[in-house]
Amino acid sequence: MAMQLQTRMMFTPKKASLPWTPSGSHYHHSPPPPPLLRSLLPPEKVEVFKSLEGWASECVLPLVKPVEKSWQPNDLLPDSSLSSDEFIYQVKSLRDRTAELPDDYLVVLVGDMITEEALPSYQTWFNQLDGVGDKLGSSPSPWAVWSRAWTSEENRHGDLLKTYLYLSGRVDMLMIEKTIHYLIGAGVDVKTENNPYMGFVYTSFQERATFISHGNTARLATKSGDPVLARICGTIAADEKRHENVYSKIVEKLLEVDPTGTMIAIAEMMRKKITMPAYFMHDGRDPHLFDHFSAVAQRLGVYTVSDYVDILEFLIGRWRLGELQGLTAEGRRAQDFVCGLAPRIRRLQERIVDKQVCKMESCSVKFSWIFNKEVPLI
Ligand SMILES: [Fe+2]
Ligand SMILES: [Fe+2]
Numbered sequence: 001m002a003m004q005l006q007t008r009m010m011f012t013p014k015k016a017s018l019p020w021t022p023s024g025s026h027y028h029h030s031p032p033p034p035p036l037l038r039s040l041l042p043p044e045k046v047e048v049f050k051s052l053e054g055w056a057s058e059c060v061l062p063l064v065k066p067v068e069k070s071w072q073p074n075d076l077l078p079d080s081s082l083s084s085d086e087f088i089y090q091v092k093s094l095r096d097r098t099a100e101l102p103d104d105y106l107v108v109l110v111g112d113m114i115t116e117e118a119l120p121s122y123q124t125w126f127n128q129l130d131g132v133g134d135k136l137g138s139s140p141s142p143w144a145v146w147s148r149a150w151t152s153e154e155n156r157h158g159d160l161l162k163t164y165l166y167l168s169g170r171v172d173m174l175m176i177e178k179t180i181h182y183l184i185g186a187g188v189d190v191k192t193e194n195n196p197y198m199g200f201v202y203t204s205f206q207e208r209a210t211f212i213s214h215g216n217t218a219r220l221a222t223k224s225g226d227p228v229l230a231r232i233c234g235t236i237a238a239d240e241k242r243h244e245n246v247y248s249k250i251v252e253k254l255l256e257v258d259p260t261g262t263m264i265a266i267a268e269m270m271r272k273k274i275t276m277p278a279y280f281m282h283d284g285r286d287p288h289l290f291d292h293f294s295a296v297a298q299r300l301g302v303y304t305v306s307d308y309v310d311i312l313e314f315l316i317g318r319w320r321l322g323e324l325q326g327l328t329a330e331g332r333r334a335q336d337f338v339c340g341l342a343p344r345i346r347r348l349q350e351r352i353v354d355k356q357v358c359k360m361e362s363c364s365v366k367f368s369w370i371f372n373k374e375v376p377l378i
Contacts, residue, residue, distance in 0.1 A: 048257060048261075050131060052253065053142050053143070060250065063242060063245065064149040073156055076160060076164075077167070078091045078094060095168060097225065097227075097228060099170075101168075101221075101229075103375050104296050104300055105221075106171060108217065108293070109165065110176060111278070112213060112214065114179050114278060116161060118277070118278060119151065119158060119277070120155050121184045121187075121188070124187070125277075129195070129199040131196050132196045132199070154239075157236045160236070161232070164229065170370070176369055190202055190206075191273075197262055200250045201262075201265055204248045204315060206276075207243040207244035207246075208244045208315070209276075211240035212311070214236045218230045218231075252319060255324065259327055260328045263335050267337045268334075276290070281293070296376075299377065299378060305349045309346055312345070321335060321338055364377060
């Protein structure tokens with residue numbers, strides 16, 4: 001069925017793909033070949049990160065929340081240390097609250113949760129970034145300390161959402177677990193190569209995207225009558241906001257010490273488009289699972305083309321890219337490209353909507369995560 005839909009879906013034609021999906025084919029089981037030319041960062045650029053270690057210790061590490069002051073999934077879940085009756089009462093309340101959550105909402109929440117579940121494995125990606133990766137696995141470098149702290153904070157997001165959904169009884173845990181298994185096995189390719197400039201641009205964008213997405217699932221949980229789930233999504237969104245702040249701050253600093261190099265990295269990252277880290281997600285059944293999940297997120301307004309452009313505009317403003325001085329000719333070209341990109345994507349978005357209106361019939365897909373129930377994509 002998915003194959004039939006492929007020809008009809010707005011998201012599959014190359015020109016109409018969502019901006020966060022790279023154009024062209026992409027399936028979990030046959031990831032694209034590695035780039036022929038893997039750009040190695042020149043030693044003087046690696047040195048930039050070495051020279052910023054003092055700054056990172058002073059300005060980045062204080063933004064890590066100490067474990068003792070951090071929330072844990074247990075704070076927001078039924079308390080299994082209570083008596084059986086009390087615990088069962090709490091679980092029963094959870095199941096009553098989640099009974100009415102719409103199927104399409106569950107699809108988006110599961111997709112978000114799976115992305116979070118695989119996040120600790122994304123450390124593999126972070127660690128191959130030149131000059132900031134953790135070469136020992138327990139390196140004392142502030143970049144490595146930050147990346148481990150970040151990952152451990154993120155680890156709670158998947159744990160919390162997964163346990164909550166498990167207790168709800170609304171989702172097919174076996175299919176979800178298979179998807180996580182497949183995803184971690186498939187790895188991650190966010191097109192930053194080994195370039196930490198691009199890595200930090202990517203994470204600035206991505207953390208804001210997850211902040212928006214979890215904020216929207218919180219809003220929809222409230223609307224569907226589950227204030228506890230709303231608090232859960234809101235709590236996660238607050239973490240993402242803090243992470244976004246850290247990564248944006250790092251890029252801000254890089255713009256200060258190396259404006260041209262950073263500006264070029266921002267342009268390069270935007271040219272490649274920001275791809276979600278869970279791009280290779282698969283459940284063993286639907287070869288277009290990520291596209292389908294993205295389509296539902298778009299339709300529910302959890303994460304949309306418009307959000308993508310808003311994030312771009314926000315970062316351009318925060319980093320004052322329009323006013324950046326002292327750039328080389330190549331840097332100025334990158335600046336012009338990035339600063340003119342948002343209106344271009346917005347125009348593309350209008351074309352996507354037009355195509356959608358013209359070509360789409362009622363288009364829906366069965367999601368294994370919710371026991372093969374069918375959910376509309378548009
Ligand atoms: Fe997260
Ligand atoms: Fe985050």
